[in-house]
Amino acid sequence: MRALWGWLGLGLGVWLGAAEMVRSAPGPAVPPPKALEEQVRAALKDQPKEPRLWNNLGVSLRRQGRNAEAISAYRQAVRLDGKYADAYSNLAVALTAIGRHEEALGAIRTALKLDRDNPVYRLNLATVYEGLGRDGEAAIEYRAYLQRAGESAAVYERLAKIQQKLGRTAQARTSWQKAVDLEPENGAYRLAYGQTLAAAPGQDFAAIAQLEAAVRLKAMDARSWLLLATLYNAQQQTDAAAAALREAAALDPSSARIHNDLGVTLSKLKLTDQAAEALGRAVTLAPSYAEAWSNLGVVLRVQGKMNEAEQAYQRALGIESRLPQIYNNLGVLYLESERVQESVPQFQQALTLEPGYWEARRNLAMALGRLGKWGAAADQLKLALEAAQVPSALITQVQADLQKLQEASR
Numbered sequence: 001m002r003a004l005w006g007w008l009g010l011g012l013g014v015w016l017g018a019a020e021m022v023r024s025a026p027g028p029a030v031p032p033p034k035a036l037e038e039q040v041r042a043a044l045k046d047q048p049k050e051p052r053l054w055n056n057l058g059v060s061l062r063r064q065g066r067n068a069e070a071i072s073a074y075r076q077a078v079r080l081d082g083k084y085a086d087a088y089s090n091l092a093v094a095l096t097a098i099g100r101h102e103e104a105l106g107a108i109r110t111a112l113k114l115d116r117d118n119p120v121y122r123l124n125l126a127t128v129y130e131g132l133g134r135d136g137e138a139a140i141e142y143r144a145y146l147q148r149a150g151e152s153a154a155v156y157e158r159l160a161k162i163q164q165k166l167g168r169t170a171q172a173r174t175s176w177q178k179a180v181d182l183e184p185e186n187g188a189y190r191l192a193y194g195q196t197l198a199a200a201p202g203q204d205f206a207a208i209a210q211l212e213a214a215v216r217l218k219a220m221d222a223r224s225w226l227l228l229a230t231l232y233n234a235q236q237q238t239d240a241a242a243a244a245l246r247e248a249a250a251l252d253p254s255s256a257r258i259h260n261d262l263g264v265t266l267s268k269l270k271l272t273d274q275a276a277e278a279l280g281r282a283v284t285l286a287p288s289y290a291e292a293w294s295n296l297g298v299v300l301r302v303q304g305k306m307n308e309a310e311q312a313y314q315r316a317l318g319i320e321s322r323l324p325q326i327y328n329n330l331g332v333l334y335l336e337s338e339r340v341q342e343s344v345p346q347f348q349q350a351l352t353l354e355p356g357y358w359e360a361r362r363n364l365a366m367a368l369g370r371l372g373k374w375g376a377a378a379d380q381l382k383l384a385l386e387a388a389q390v391p392s393a394l395i396t397q398v399q400a401d402l403q404k405l406q407e408a409s410r
């Protein structure tokens with residue numbers, strides 16, 4: 001029996017999510033679960049009242065997914081030794097695995113009464129609290145584990161997810177950073193950290209760095225490529241954004257959002273035909289996608305396909321009549337088609353929906369000027385300047401245009 005006793009101390013089952021971890025102990029390596037079960041059952045024939053054997057039987061059964069049998073084994077262990085804290089903790093693991101969280105809470109609390117300083121029990125208590133939806137208490141116990149047992153990337157991951165659920169975004173970012181610091185080659189941690197950074201103001205470059213690390217570690221999915229492309233576009237890295245969106249489209253070819261963003265990005269690169277193809281794909285996948293119809297209209301207008309562009313804009317307005325950009329886009333098409341009178345109400349409607357829409361106000365001033373309504377055009381530019389709607393780089397030019405219009409109206 002001496003070889004058997006070498007792994008009797010391995011019955012401390014701990015789980016993170018669906019995974020079970022076990023503390024190592026000196027002695028021979030632990031056999032595979034089925035072999036362990038056979039050895040323990042053989043030993044139990046000679047020592048049927050040895051609680052550690054019953055605990056180890058539970059461990060072997062739990063690792064085979066036979067939780068109900070494991071629970072019976074653990075209960076036998078604690079019947080034989082009511083102060084066997086490890087067995088109570090393992091019982092909590094098995095009960096949680098089958099959704100019996102209240103019973104699991106009782107078992108892990110008993111383990112903690114017997115050994116309140118055991119950090120593994122704190123970890124198990126945190127997971128039980130998660131199962132019960134008591135996330136605030138789970139976060140406290142994860143912290144308690146980290147304080148007692150030292151830093152663990154896997155535990156920081158669990159803590160970060162709980163903090164995100166609780167809306168504690170700054171704390172979650174710190175926890176993800178800790179996980180990354182401990183396991184820098186873990187792509188899933190890099191990805192999650194990048195996603196949390198992307199949601200924080202002023203962290204675009206840091207988020208890009210983490211997501212690019214996730215690319216290197218092959219941890220990206222379509223949604224993550226889309227996020228990376230959005231960050232690239234925000235930094236005017238248009239070619240990098242296009243490359244990221246192509247990756248996203250390859251992973252999720254049925255996403256209208258991805259094809260829409262790809263079309264918009266390709267249009268910025270003057271790849272008009274490819275942009276039209278991507279946007280056409282977007283509206284085919286999602287015929288009620290108003291923004292994609294409007295964006296398709298922009299590309300068709302650039303291609304000189306005015307009738308098709310107008311149809312796309314009208315299709316967009318038929319789906320969603322509250323987007324000021326669509327009215328502005330349609331107004332621009334009318335301006336370019338020498339249908340100036342028809343453009344005016346489009347710009348006006350855009351401004352009704354969004355009074356601070358500078359591009360629409362500038363376009364309205366241009367249309368009014370073309371109609372010879374110099375005073376009305378000047379009023380629009382004056383209003384934009386007074387309301388601080390004009391981008392700083394254009395203020396001097398707009399002031400000069402306003403002066404010309406005022407002189408023309410005299």
